Amino acid sequence: MSAVPDGKKLVRSPSGLRMVPENGAFTSPFSLDEPQWVPDKECPRCMQCDTKFDFITRKHHCRRCGRCFCDKCCSQKVALPRMCFVDPVRQCSECSLISQKEMEFYDKQLKVLTAGGTFLVKVDSSEKSETMVCRLSNNQRYLFLDGESHFEVELSRISSMQVLTESSTPGEKDICSYMSLLDSQISEEKDVCSYTSLLDSQISEGGSLRASGMVLQYKPPESLNLQQLHMETADDKRVASAWLTAMHKAAKLLYESRDQ
Numbered sequence: 170m171s172a173v174p175d176g177k178k179l180v181r182s183p184s185g186l187r188m189v190p191e192n193g194a195f196t197s198p199f200s201l202d203e204p205q206w207v208p209d210k211e212c213p214r215c216m217q218c219d220t221k222f223d224f225i226t227r228k229h230h231c232r233r234c235g236r237c238f239c240d241k242c243c244s245q246k247v248a249l250p251r252m253c254f255v256d257p258v259r260q261c262s263e264c265s266l267i268s269q270k271e272m273e274f275y276d277k278q279l280k281v282l283t284a285g286g287t288f289l290v291k292v293d294s295s296e297k298s299e300t301m302v303c304r305l306s307n308n309q310r311y312l313f314l315d316g317e318s319h320f321e322v323e324l325s326r327i328s329s330m331q332v333l334t335e336s337s338t339p340g341e342k343d344i345c346s347y348m349s350l351l352d353s354q355i356s357e358e359k360d361v362c363s364y365t366s367l368l369d370s371q372i373s374e375g376g377s378l379r380a381s382g383m384v385l386q387y388k389p390p391e392s393l394n395l396q397q398l399h400m401e402t403a404d405d406k407r408v409a410s411a412w413l414t415a416m417h418k419a420a421k422l423l424y425e426s427r428d429q
């Protein structure tokens with residue numbers, strides 16, 4: 170599936186020009202749909218400062234949340250790559266903040282993820298591990314693992330992810346997060362999926378904990394059983410550890426927008 174070229178096309182929406190995949194099935198898992206705009210008749214006043222709209226005070230819709238604001242409360246134009254906008258778009262102050270934070274993910278982490286890292290990879294309960302380079306595909310939909318063998322994991326099929334860390338004492342390992350990216354279509358286990366990002370700030374680049382591995386559970390296509398992938402940093406551990414930290418942020422982004 171991933172061999173299909175990912176063509177893109179320009180589309181015009183009321184909010185601006187968007188560059189989207191030609192085939193909707195190849196939409197990035199990080200992308201968000203455009204919101205429904207709150208209808209004009211339902212918002213006589215600015216939803217932030219309560220100023221009444223009239224002939225002079227015009228209303229504007231936030232491109233990210235679709236709510237109505239006066240010019241003052243919705244004046245910022247901020248990049249919104251998650252909705253595929255080509256240019257920065259008008260957003261309310263709340264949404265601007267979120268979008269600005271996400272830019273860090275697009276500017277830094279996404280590049281780290283597509284560049285890849287080297288890991289010792291074990292599939293399921295196999296004793297044998299293989300040195301593989303793991304990277305995010307350019308369309309952001311797959312993790313490609315390449316060593317002597319090749320396989321791929323579709324992000325939307327990942328049901329849980331644990332990032333393992335090495336605390337300051339060498340050899341001592343903590344499981345520091347567990348999260349589910351599983352979307353509703355493959356979510357019979359939804360009730361066991363919870364999100365506890367215990368050490369969010371500590372695993373960041375400057376934090377006291379360094380990510381040393383990851384355990385992924387995912388459901389391969391046409392399979393009913395979950396498979397487990399165990400990855401440990403190898404070779405250049407600094408690069409691999411940065412990759413895991415970026416993956417952790419990616420998972421958080423996906424998790425948080427799961428119900429949006």
Ligand SMILES: [Zn+2]
Pocket residue numbers: 215216217218219220238239240241242
């Ligand atoms: Zn206002």
Ligand SMILES: [Zn+2]
Pocket residue numbers: 231232233234235236260261262263264265
């Ligand atoms: Zn907004």
